[in-house]
Amino acid sequence: MNIINGKEIAAELRMQLKEKVEKLKEKNIHIGLAVIIVGDNPASRIYVNNKKKACAEVGIESFEYALPAETTQEELINLIEKLNNDKKVNGILVQLPVPKHIDDKAVINAISVKKDVDGFSHNNMGKLATGDYGLLPCTPAGIIYMLKHEGIQIAGKHCVVIGRSNIVGKPVSLLMLDENATVTICHSKTPNLKYHTLQADIIISAVGHAKLVTADMVKKGAVIVDVGMNKDENGKLCGDVDFENVAPKCSYITPVPGGVGPMTIAMLLNNTVKTCEQEN
Numbered sequence: 001m002n003i004i005n006g007k008e009i010a011a012e013l014r015m016q017l018k019e020k021v022e023k024l025k026e027k028n029i030h031i032g033l034a035v036i037i038v039g040d041n042p043a044s045r046i047y048v049n050n051k052k053k054a055c056a057e058v059g060i061e062s063f064e065y066a067l068p069a070e071t072t073q074e075e076l077i078n079l080i081e082k083l084n085n086d087k088k089v090n091g092i093l094v095q096l097p098v099p100k101h102i103d104d105k106a107v108i109n110a111i112s113v114k115k116d117v118d119g120f121s122h123n124n125m126g127k128l129a130t131g132d133y134g135l136l137p138c139t140p141a142g143i144i145y146m147l148k149h150e151g152i153q154i155a156g157k158h159c160v161v162i163g164r165s166n167i168v169g170k171p172v173s174l175l176m177l178d179e180n181a182t183v184t185i186c187h188s189k190t191p192n193l194k195y196h197t198l199q200a201d202i203i204i205s206a207v208g209h210a211k212l213v214t215a216d217m218v219k220k221g222a223v224i225v226d227v228g229m230n231k232d233e234n235g236k237l238c239g240d241v242d243f244e245n246v247a248p249k250c251s252y253i254t255p256v257p258g259g260v261g262p263m264t265i266a267m268l269l270n271n272t273v274k275t276c277e278q279e280n
């Protein structure tokens with residue numbers, strides 16, 4: 001059994017991006033990422049800080065816009081439109097969730113397609129669905145990157161994705177399909193999840209439910225990608241997979257923490273560098 005070290009793979013990718021950023025700087029091209037956070041959700045604050053830290057490490061300048069929870073949708077969209085036209089800003093990210101009175105879809109779709117580094121806009125998602133890739137959503141792109149990095153064969157394999165969210169489940173299913181996997185998507189209304197997972201060569205779990213995937217649900221030698229971020233009974237961060245009991249059965253598994261999480265941020269940096277390269 002191999003534990004896929006997402007932390008290490010992400011660090012390697014950040015080093016490569018740092019070199020690209022330095023080369024651009026030599027040509028007097030500077031990369032900037034605008035990060036917008038609305039309200040004071042503590043988890044969002046941690047995510048934003050981690051993203052800013054990663055930007056600094058590779059030499060991307062980050063501009064934080066911390067807005068009060070009462071910010072109106074119009075005010076937020078006005079800010080996005082200003083950033084769309086700001087040459088110092090190559091990427092724009094709105095940390096989700098936004099407060100309930102704001103329509104997140106309207107906000108995301110206000111971001112210029114070229115600066116949509118989260119890849120969540122209708123335009124970039126539509127491109128993904130038709131195989132004409134624009135900016136890819138970071139977590140799904142990070143998963144594919146990891147699998148390829150480890151030399152894991154995807155073509156011809158049966159991949160069972162658990163979860164159908166717009167940010168992970170659906171886009172990762174499309175990417176796996178484009179990599180020529182046979183894809184089954186399971187969700188909260190799927191009867192007998194185990195029936196499906198037992199047939200999987202690759203399981204990608206993106207649910208948010210600790211110990212949802214247990215050893216009896218996994219075929220021997222399967223590859224397991226755990227996207228979930230949950231708290232266990234001791235308040236420690238854990239994924240969707242019962243790691244201790246599942247790991248001995250599989251060929252490859254991603255841990256939580258240190259698996260998919262660091263890859264998500266690395267792919268955000270990758271998208272930001274890409275937008276800058278395309279602009280220049």
Ligand code: NAD
Pocket residue numbers: 139162163164165166167168169186187188189190193206207208209212227228229230260261262264
């Ligand atoms: P979501 O809540 O939007 O979607 C969860 C999905 O799980 C839904 O599609 C639902 O149908 C499905 N589901 C719920 N209960 C189920 C069950 N019993 N069996 C099968 N399917 C079930 O969540 P999301 O935004 O996709 O995130 C999923 C998890 O991944 C969360 O824990 C989140 O924190 C984590 N996450 C991690 C990263 C990362 O970078 N590591 C990024 C995004 C999300």
